[in-house]
Amino acid sequence: MKSILLASSGFISALSFASGDIPPVVKQFGEQQNITIVKEIDAPGGVKSWLGQYQDMGVTLFLTPDGKHVISGYLYDEKGKNISEEYFQKELYIPLGRKMWETLNNAHPLKEGAETAKRKVFVFADPFCPYCKAFWAKAQPWVEGGNVQLNTLLVAYLNPKSGRNATAILNAADPVAAWKAYELSNGKTLPKFEGTTSRETFDLLQHHQKLMDELGANATPAIYYMNDRNELQQVVGMPDEKQLLDMFGPKPE
Incomplete structure (x- = not known):
């Protein structure tokens, strides 16, 4: 069994940021890579970070201090734990699953x-x-x-x-x-x-x-x-x- 990530753009849009809240370089990268920006996340270390979705997968985006570059990938702690996966579950998979549950009940x-x-x-x-x-x-x-x-x-x-x-x-x-x-x-x-x-x-x-x-x-x-x-x-x-x-x-x- 597994928790669900929904691929439907209709469910993603309900959680997405307004485009004006996203730095231009992050917004442009998301559009070029077909990544839907879901929300900004409070990542450790003070790095500006965003949660996104590419096809049926979660993705984390990180803005460099100069505000001109974007890093896409996973965030790990000092013990090698994938912190990005926790964001995917909490902020993306679980809320979207609950929305789909409402749809099933209707x-x-x-x-x-x-x-x-x-x-x-x-x-x-x-x-x-x-x-x-x-x-x-x-x-x-x-x-x-x-x-x-x-x-x-x-x-x-x-x-x-x-x-x-x-x-x-x-x-x-x-x-x-x-x-x-x-x-x-x-x-x-x-x-x-x-x-x-x-x-x-x-x-x-x-x-x-x-x-x-x-x-x-x-x-x-x-x-x-x-x-x-x-x-x-x-x-x-x-x-x-x-x-x-x-x-x-x-x-x-």
Whole structure:
């Protein structure tokens, strides 16, 4: 599992400095290197420093005393500890993860479990993903025990029929019940679907795929939850037993 760095420029802009607060040489360097300047940081030693993002990575920029040169790289202390990584986590990864968590909570997933459950878990799943089915089955004791709310965001890219099956489930009279029946039957029970995919359902599937891309996942199941420190965590693929306990808590007796 890992804490999340979001690649979406939409989330970065919410934390970015106004351009007037950045020295011209730093601003110019950032533009030339496609680095988004996020904020000035209080680095040790009195050196003027800025936190930025290049693609899906954090970067620290340091201004020389003459104000005419920029150094890009990592900052280490006398023991060899990477101080820059602490800035990335505190100022970039964690805040952006919390913003994405808000976005996930504003989505329209297939919800299983009580709204009052202590833990929420979001999973991007393809109807033809065998590991998604395995994860769903593993999660059921916690869901049925009232400890976890499982939120499934269907995506469609593993199989030419993924979109059709996802659409049939989403368009069912009770999509949650349809998804449960589909999983319990190992994909054999599917609501009858006739006609073409509605624009609303197509847009929903596209939105789910966009969210998954922004979170940096390229496989299913892609699972997200908040740990005890309120940090967004990601597990891609079938979790092992330790990861299941980390995301769900103690197994119900």
